[in-house]
Amino acid sequence: VELKPTSNAIVRWPQPGNSISRREFMARSVACGLAATGLGGAAVDVATASPTVRKPAKRVIFVLMSGGPSQLETFDPKPGTPTGGPFGAIPTRIPGVRFCEYLPRLAQMTDHFAVVRSLTGAHPAGDHIRDLQYTLTGHFSNSRFQVTRPSFGSIVAHELGKRDAKLPGYICLSPSWHDAAFQGAGCLGAKYDLMKFPGYGQVSGATARADGVSEAGFHARSTLRDAVSRQFLQGRQARSALRYEESFARARGLMESSRLFDLSREPDKVRQRYGPTRYAADCLTARRLLEAGVPFVLIQCFGTRCDWDWHYEAFSHLSKYMLGVFDHVTTTLMEDLRERGLWDETLLICTGEFGRTPAIGSNEANGYSGRAHYAKNFAMLLGGGSIRGGQVVGTTNKDGTEITARPVTVADLYRTYYPALGINFDKKLRVSGQPIPIQEEGKETISELLA
Amino acid sequence: MAPSQPKAARLLQTFAMPVDAAMFSGVPSVTALKPLPHARVLLAAAMDRRVVCCELPADPPKTPPAPGQQPAAVPAKHLAWSHENWVHDLDVHPDGKRVATGGTDRRIKIWKWGQEKPLAEFKAHEDWVRAVAFAPDGRLLASAGDDCLVRLWDGETARPVATLDAHGSFLDSLAWSADGQQLLAGGNDGRIHVWKVAARQLTRSIDIDNRRLIEDEPLNGGFSYPGGIRGLTCSRDGKLIAAIGLTSLHVLESASGKPVLKQDGRGFGVAFDPTSRWLAFSQEKDLLLWDFQTGKVGYHIPVDQLGLFDICFLNGGKQLASGGCNGKVGLWDLTA
Numbered sequence: 102v103e104l105k106p107t108s109n110a111i112v113r114w115p116q117p118g119n120s121i122s123r124r125e126f127m128a129r130s131v132a133c134g135l136a137a138t139g140l141g142g143a144a145v146d147v148a149t150a151s152p153t154v155r156k157p158a159k160r161v162i163f164v165l166m167s168g169g170p171s172q173l174e175t176f177d178p179k180p181g182t183p184t185g186g187p188f189g190a191i192p193t194r195i196p197g198v199r200f201c202e203y204l205p206r207l208a209q210m211t212d213h214f215a216v217v218r219s220l221t222g223a224h225p226a227g228d229h230i231r232d233l234q235y236t237l238t239g240h241f242s243n244s245r246f247q248v249t250r251p252s253f254g255s256i257v258a259h260e261l262g263k264r265d266a267k268l269p270g271y272i273c274l275s276p277s278w279h280d281a282a283f284q285g286a287g288c289l290g291a292k293y294d295l296m297k298f299p300g301y302g303q304v305s306g307a308t309a310r311a312d313g314v315s316e317a318g319f320h321a322r323s324t325l326r327d328a329v330s331r332q333f334l335q336g337r338q339a340r341s342a343l344r345y346e347e348s349f350a351r352a353r354g355l356m357e358s359s360r361l362f363d364l365s366r367e368p369d370k371v372r373q374r375y376g377p378t379r380y381a382a383d384c385l386t387a388r389r390l391l392e393a394g395v396p397f398v399l400i401q402c403f404g405t406r407c408d409w410d411w412h413y414e415a416f417s418h419l420s421k422y423m424l425g426v427f428d429h430v431t432t433t434l435m436e437d438l439r440e441r442g443l444w445d446e447t448l449l450i451c452t453g454e455f456g457r458t459p460a461i462g463s464n465e466a467n468g469y470s471g472r473a474h475y476a477k478n479f480a481m482l483l484g485g486g487s488i489r490g491g492q493v494v495g496t497t498n499k500d501g502t503e504i505t506a507r508p509v510t511v512a513d514l515y516r517t518y519y520p521a522l523g524i525n526f527d528k529k530l531r532v533s534g535q536p537i538p539i540q541e542e543g544k545e546t547i548s549e550l551l552a
Numbered sequence: 553m554a555p556s557q558p559k560a561a562r563l564l565q566t567f568a569m570p571v572d573a574a575m576f577s578g579v580p581s582v583t584a585l586k587p588l589p590h591a592r593v594l595l596a597a598a599m600d601r602r603v604v605c606c607e608l609p610a611d612p613p614k615t616p617p618a619p620g621q622q623p624a625a626v627p628a629k630h631l632a633w634s635h636e637n638w639v640h641d642l643d644v645h646p647d648g649k650r651v652a653t654g655g656t657d658r659r660i661k662i663w664k665w666g667q668e669k670p671l672a673e674f675k676a677h678e679d680w681v682r683a684v685a686f687a688p689d690g691r692l693l694a695s696a697g698d699d700c701l702v703r704l705w706d707g708e709t710a711r712p713v714a715t716l717d718a719h720g721s722f723l724d725s726l727a728w729s730a731d732g733q734q735l736l737a738g739g740n741d742g743r744i745h746v747w748k749v750a751a752r753q754l755t756r757s758i759d760i761d762n763r764r765l766i767e768d769e770p771l772n773g774g775f776s777y778p779g780g781i782r783g784l785t786c787s788r789d790g791k792l793i794a795a796i797g798l799t800s801l802h803v804l805e806s807a808s809g810k811p812v813l814k815q816d817g818r819g820f821g822v823a824f825d826p827t828s829r830w831l832a833f834s835q836e837k838d839l840l841l842w843d844f845q846t847g848k849v850g851y852h853i854p855v856d857q858l859g860l861f862d863i864c865f866l867n868g869g870k871q872l873a874s875g876g877c878n879g880k881v882g883l884w885d886l887t888a
Contacts (some may be wrong), residue, residue: 180637182575186601187638187656187680411861414778416656420680420778421698421722423738461578461599462877470581470599470859470877500577 157523158448158486162387165401168410170337171457172480184459184500203424206432212491219495219504227474228457232282236454239515240542249287254397258293261396267354274300288378288532302364302382325357384434390474415471452481459501478504489552512543558852561884567880568625576600580677582875584641585862599830604628614728632668641683642812646690654681683726696723718754725784738781784824796822821862825869834860
């Protein structure tokens with residue numbers, strides 16, 4: 102097998118026309134290890150300290166509400182106004198704060214999470230790709246550096262992943278065919294790249310033993326390979342050779358961990374509690390992965406009518422499907438994490454790459470009975486870990502067209518996520534001698550969000 | 553002899569929905585249309601929470617537009633009739649004086665032409681009211697909602713009469729048979745449910761498979777909203793049923809349920825003319841009229857607009873009105 106390591110390779114899930122064999126999967130994993138050797142170990146500098154929290158979270162579930170959920174139909178409703186749309190609003194446990202009427206369970210759990218209503222993106226009209234990059238990385242430009250900067254998930258995997266972990270530190274559950282470099286590890290090296298799985302409780306064929314190879318046979322082959330490798334490593338303690346071995350261990354760890362994706366191993370009542378939807382399966386899988394030690398799970402709400410990019414007949418779809426599923430599953434995940442003692446150690450983020458226009462569309466270009474893209478102001482949810490729940494950050498005007506108080510950028514959120522995880526955002530990753538700051542953009546930490 | 557081509561109807565008039573920035577930001581879609589013949593107006597339900605009135609031109613129009621010329625849009629007028637939120641459907645009582653409206657506020661309101669306040673208003677469903685339809689004799693008003701129920705109300709007093717509950721899916725459309733004996737309901741599951749009204753009995757369910765599938769979620773029941781049947785109507789002669797929705801138009805024999813016509817393409821509005829010769833329906837960006845006499849499309853009206861939510865015949869079938877998401881109502885002449 103010819104190994105062609107790249108610095109931002111993403112190990113793709115096999116798709117029609119993009120299938121990989123188990124052998125190729127192993128080879129790619131090895132390539133990941135080789136690629137990492139070019140980093141000189143991604144050594145870090147520690148500069149000035151970013152805020153510290155008393156009990157930082159140890160792991161992240163990042164729910165990417167792909168396509169852009171409407172802030173007016175979720176966390177910043179404006180019923181009865183010209184922009185209000187057809188939905189009503191209901192009270193939450195925060196006095197004076199109302200959510201969309203189709204989020205009744207979340208409205209009763211507001212003690213446990215915070216909402217930001219004054220978030221602003223990079224491009225006012227919303228651009229899926231560029232705003233997605235901003236949302237998943239905290240920056241929207243690579244221009245200052247001649248390298249691809251790592252995504253949030255990769256930095257968390259780098260900072261919070263265990264050195265001897267058998268599983269990847271950054272797992273993405275998504276049926277999306279779209280693999281953008283900014284979703285990956287960039288200059289951090291492929292060791293910290295995302296490992297993408299299709300979600301919905303499906304396991305990778307590539308992580309299973311090849312047909313015709315028994316468990317005993319596979320074990321015998323592994324033992325032989327280890328023996329040969331040990332012999333090879335004698336007197337060769339170079340980092341590259343060790344990384345090569347680590348990659349084999351991680352690939353083997355993944356093969357042994359396919360059970361993590363097998364939701365039939367969960368009791369019926371747990372599966373029924375989450376429900377039958379794709380989002381439910383992905384949240385349950387994410388919880389299982391966290392329990393197994395994976396520090397970062399990205400759930401991408403994507404797929405046929407499972408994303409949030411509804412230009413047409415949006416209100417029917419939202420009220421009769423999307424919002425109900427989101428409300429039920431997200432609150433179930435919160436409850437499940439709390440009951441298992443994981444909530445205080447987990448940072449949960451639910452956000453889209455932008456929101457939707459206050460004006461309601463009326464043609465094919467702008468959507469009919471729907472709203473178009475809008476990043477001027479939108480809303481998101483975060484909770485768990487050291488996030489102080491029971492509050493709303495920021496306000497918008499009565500029509501939801503302008504931010505009226507406490508404007509927050511995506512980069513400001515990153516200046517909050519990292520401290521919430523005990524990561525100093527001023528830390529610099531040294532890549533080929535070049536110091537790459539973890540989080541450069543943004544003006545300030547949203548300090549009121551941190552406990 | 554060359555096959556005859558569909559005719560192009562002449563656009564007589566365009567009405568533009570009035571925009572009231574204090575009420576609605578954007579261009580309000582037209583969700584339903586019904587003529588009020590004695591007042592020579594066309595009523596339109598709109599997303600801006602109000603009912604709009606289009607004053608119909610004289611018949612024949614005093615100054616018809618020249619062939620190929622687009623008439624200037626005439627502003628429609630807001631009535632005082634409103635809901636707390638979107639008005640989804642309206643229907644005119646056979647007496648021509650009363651009008652029922654239903655909306656996303658879960659309420660039905662009964663109005664009288666010439667009066668600003670409703671004669672009656674009440675919470676009708678636990679979720680959005682999607683359709684309202686008076687029986688041909690006016691004694692009953694039927695409503696259908698996203699609570700998956702059909703409800704019957706007294707046409708005079710608006711008191712509840714019965715609840716028909718056997719659908720199990722969101723309902724979008726209602727149609728009375730010409731004799732008023734049967735009520736048809738259609739919705740998300742792509743089935744036409746036929747009720748014998750006097751007995752409150754579900755007599756048939758006709759599956760026309762117009763569902764919106766979630767291929768990625770087989771465990772979740774396989775289909776999502778919005779989908780299924782979006783428009784439903786019965787011919788005046790009692791012989792045919794037409795249903796239109798996400799993927800196609802279906803015309804069936806009323807008595808047997810036997811398929812008569814199927815046209816692929818997304819549609820919302822469907823209407824028989826009073827003679828039962830013509831069936832008008834929206835299909836993608838076009839408005840088509842099927843001629844049952846010739847078995848062909850008789851008129852092809854390129855509207856170039858997705859989301860034509862409702863259509864209706866006027867003036868004894870000589871005109872056709874269409875309205876939808878661009879906030880305009882078109883009035884078409886079918887006599888040329």
